[in-house]
Amino acid sequence: MTSAGAPERSGTTRGGGTLYRGDLGMWSWVAHRITGVLTFFFLFTHVLDTALVRVSPNAYDAVIETYKNPIVNLFEVGLVGAVLYHALNGIRVMLVDFWEKGAKYQRVMLWTVLAVWVLVMIPGFYFMMERTISDLVGGH
């Protein structure tokens, strides 16, 4: 569409209300895409493993054991982190779209998203990994 050497239109790239280009707003969008796609791929696997309850209790329990492996447990923390970011930033996107002051406060809202994410993930990490870490360290 646009040729490579096209002159930039002044006033559209800077200060002209572009939330998504080149700045923090763009990276929040990139992270939103990546976390969304990863979660969708996980969902595919997760419905297949849960479907094993229809095969037999043993088959289901055997597959669920893999979720309790220390490495996989760590991936679950990553999954929860990805979903939590996607949810919080999704609320921010809705506020930007539907709240009259949303665009004005989008940057503050992004820092709020990140702060809430950290505040939830610290206890979240502890409760998700508690058993795995005590098993590894204590070795009962």
Place this chain on the structure above:
Amino acid sequence: MSLALDKPRSPRRPAARRSNGELYSWLFMRLSGLLLVVLVLGHLFIMNILDGGVHKINFGFVAGRWASPFWQFWDLAMLWLAQIHGGNGVRTVINDYARKDSTRFWLKMLLYVSMVLIISLGTFVIFTFDPNISN
């Protein structure tokens, strides 16, 4: 009579062929997203954090939850909304990054087939779950 001028930068597109599909898709992402915040974060909290996290999950735990129509409906709603919300998101990603029309077409076919498969399988499992199935 007014002077007839083309509007600058307006693509010539027959108005009758335009549809509101992308608008509904945009709106659906926001409405389903709002519901999914509750459904999915609730699911993750119960399954991964509460009461020993993932270590408590086994066949008996699932049977206990699906004994209640409330949790059956929760999981069914989550399955449908997450698949359509996620599928619509991936459709947008494919539209953005696929360079050839044929690549775009086949990636989307693969996506739609996987969505139908997962929604059908998940719905079937929720409705036909039998807690007394043999080992």
